[in-house]
Amino acid sequence: MEIAVTDAPATTPCAAPKGRPREFCVDTALTAALGVFWSKGYEGATMADLTQAMGITKPSIYAAFGNKESLFHKALDLYEAEKLAYTREALQQPTARAVAEYLMRGAIAAQSNDCGPGGCLRVITSSACGSEGESIKADVMKRRASSQAALVERFRAAQAEGDLPAHLEPEALTAYIYALVQGMAVQAGSGATRADLERVVDTSLAMWPTR
Amino acid sequence: MEIAVTDAPATTPCAAPKGRPREFCVDTALTAALGVFWSKGYEGATMADLTQAMGITKPSIYAAFGNKESLFHKALDLYEAEKLAYTREALQQPTARAVAEYLMRGAIAAQSNDCGPGGCLRVITSSACGSEGESIKADVMKRRASSQAALVERFRAAQAEGDLPAHLEPEALTAYIYALVQGMAVQAGSGATRADLERVVDTSLAMWPTR
DNA sequence: CAATTTCCATAACGCTTGGTATATAATTGA
DNA sequence: TCAATTATATACCAAGCGTTATGGAAATTG
Numbered sequence: 001m002e003i004a005v006t007d008a009p010a011t012t013p014c015a016a017p018k019g020r021p022r023e024f025c026v027d028t029a030l031t032a033a034l035g036v037f038w039s040k041g042y043e044g045a046t047m048a049d050l051t052q053a054m055g056i057t058k059p060s061i062y063a064a065f066g067n068k069e070s071l072f073h074k075a076l077d078l079y080e081a082e083k084l085a086y087t088r089e090a091l092q093q094p095t096a097r098a099v100a101e102y103l104m105r106g107a108i109a110a111q112s113n114d115c116g117p118g119g120c121l122r123v124i125t126s127s128a129c130g131s132e133g134e135s136i137k138a139d140v141m142k143r144r145a146s147s148q149a150a151l152v153e154r155f156r157a158a159q160a161e162g163d164l165p166a167h168l169e170p171e172a173l174t175a176y177i178y179a180l181v182q183g184m185a186v187q188a189g190s191g192a193t194r195a196d197l198e199r200v201v202d203t204s205l206a207m208w209p210t211r
Numbered sequence: 212m213e214i215a216v217t218d219a220p221a222t223t224p225c226a227a228p229k230g231r232p233r234e235f236c237v238d239t240a241l242t243a244a245l246g247v248f249w250s251k252g253y254e255g256a257t258m259a260d261l262t263q264a265m266g267i268t269k270p271s272i273y274a275a276f277g278n279k280e281s282l283f284h285k286a287l288d289l290y291e292a293e294k295l296a297y298t299r300e301a302l303q304q305p306t307a308r309a310v311a312e313y314l315m316r317g318a319i320a321a322q323s324n325d326c327g328p329g330g331c332l333r334v335i336t337s338s339a340c341g342s343e344g345e346s347i348k349a350d351v352m353k354r355r356a357s358s359q360a361a362l363v364e365r366f367r368a369a370q371a372e373g374d375l376p377a378h379l380e381p382e383a384l385t386a387y388i389y390a391l392v393q394g395m396a397v398q399a400g401s402g403a404t405r406a407d408l409e410r411v412v413d414t415s416l417a418m419w420p421t422r
Numbered sequence: 423c424a425a426t427t428t429c430c431a432t433a434a435c436g437c438t439t440g441g442t443a444t445a446t447a448a449t450t451g452a
Numbered sequence: 453t454c455a456a457t458t459a460t461a462t463a464c465c466a467a468g469c470g471t472t473a474t475g476g477a478a479a480t481t482g
Contacts, residue, residue, distance in 0.1 A: 019427030020479040044254065044341030047470060057431060058471080068470065119338070126401050127330070128339030130255030141401050167417065172410035175403075179394030179411045186393040187386070190337050190352050199383035200390045206378065207418040230458025231448040258440060268461060269441075275459095279440065 026064060027078075029054040033065075034075040039117035041128040042072050042136050072136060079121050080143065083110045087147055096158035097208055099151075100177055104201040107181045111188035112197060119189025123182050148174050165209050180204055237275060240265040244276075245286040250328035252339040253283050253347050283347060290332050291354065294321045298358055307369035308419055310362075311388055315412040318392045322399035323408060330400025334393050359385050376420050391415055 032053040036045045047068065051058055065071040086106030093099045111120055125133070125140045155170035164173075184197050243264040247256045258279065262269055276282040297317030304310045322331055336344070336351045366381035375384075395408050 018480065020429050020477090022429065023478095040341060041339055044339065046468080048468090049342075059432095059473095060430070062471070063429080123397055124338050127335050127397060128252055128255065130251060131260075144401070168414065169410070172414045175398070175407060175411045176391075176414040179398060180387075180390055181394065182397040183390030183392065183394030186334055186338060186397065187390060190348075190355070192386075196386060199380070200386045203379065203383045203387040207420065209418065228458080229450055229456080231450090231460080233459060234448095257438080259438090270443095270462095271460065273441070 022060075022064070024054075024056050024060070029056060029061075029064070030071075030074055030078055033071055034078055034121075035116060037072055037075050038079070038119070038121050038124070041124050042133045043128060043130045069136065073139065076121065076125075076139070076143075083116070083121075084147075086110065088150075091150060091154045096155055096164045096173075097205075099154055099158070100208065101201075101205055103151075103177060104181060104184075104204065107184055108194060108197045108201060111185050112194040113188065113191075114194065118191065120182070120185035123185040124189065144178075148178055151177065168209070233271070233275070235265075235267050235271070240267060240272075240275070241282075241286055241289055244282055245289055245332075246327060248283055248286050249290070249330075249332050249335070252335050253344045254339060254341045280347060284350065287332065287336075287350070287354075294327070294332075295358075297321065299361075302361060302365045307366055307375045307384075308416075310365055310369070311419065312412075312416055314362075314388060315392060315395075315415065318395055319405060319408045319412060322396050323405040324399065324402075325405065328400075329402065331393070331396035334396040335400065355389075359389060362388065379420070 032055070033050055036049050036053045040049065047058055047061070050061065050068075050071070054061065061071065065074060086102065086109070090099050090102035090106060093102050107120075109115070111118060113119075122140050122144055126137055126144070151174045152170045155164060155173050158164045159166070159168075159170060164170075180200070184192075184200055187200075188197060243266070244261055247260050247264045251260065258269055258272070261272065261279075261282070265272065272282065276285060297313065297320070301310050301313040301317060304313050318331075320326070322329060324330075333351050333355055337348055337355070362385045363381045366375060366384050369375045370377070370379075370381060375381075391411070395403075395411055398411075399408060
């Protein structure tokens, strides 16, 4: 009769892991997987690469993360949360120019190859499109569209405040900024140094309308 | 005695093809192969994809082009000669701004997906870097460096003529332009339309120093 | 301590990959 | 007409891919 009261444990999965606990840290393994995907792309990363970098065997990967595709999605979540956080912080900058600068300097930090492999996981994934990773590519493009929409909105607000010259459309400016950042990612993936990328950003900012 | 006079046929290979003539046109097949590499990348393009698009069987490909890697290099040669010719034409424009505009408008024409697949074969190839296509990637990067060096030289000449503000370094400007063009390639490969790319170029040109 | 649950490791699976051996067809020159 | 030579077509190969089944070891629960 009172069964309904204690009927909830199925929804609280973290209560008591009955069997043998796993011997590896999921987050650490996921970080290692991210590094592999980042440097070799989705299709370029083999399960052998992943097992070696993650330090666990294939059955463990499949038990903990599902299949390769779902592992990639989780790695991409981690990437966006950890390496692309600056994207959201940038929107809170006071002026449109400051937003753009924050976005580009953040891109340097994220793409420069001192921390992690060079380039951008999104760019790498959307460029390398075998027939297999079609849904992967679609996922990346959806996330990118969402990021771009937020920036358009920010620029629109800036224009309403008179912070942006009227002859610049928010959509066009967003596409421009993103093209620049994505191009920097291409160069970073091809061995460009942090100084190289800084020259690109400085040049772009030198051209930004001052009035 | 007069042998020396008629000793040249080894250098005139088109004289008499002794055996069975091939039934396909090499250039047509190479164009088809280029389309496959362009839309799926080097590693993403399988031999099955290539045979189907080229309309010939695997042994014919290997007999005519060597292996997959050498086929890619030949397709890349064709791509650069046919689709990247605007890169060299741009350098002959009278002003630095005209050079930049020619470069970007040409990029739109080459990357926009009405003619051939979207995006840029160089960007696709250098981004998609499995462990296998390492030498392929190196080849692309070498060609890109050569193109960039030519643009640096052109901007340097422009600066000597007073055609370019002194506070803009030719190297930095080149990296900036290339980042923009490469970013446009990323967007074109993700389904951006010609109008989308034109907005990017117009925005960039609106920021170009006028004085 | 027994039972149970979950883990790790090996090995195999079915499939696709780039590349090739072999046999047949088509042309040239004698 | 008969060899010599070259292209085509079918089939095959070894290797690598993502994925899964199996068997035993280890840790928590009752």
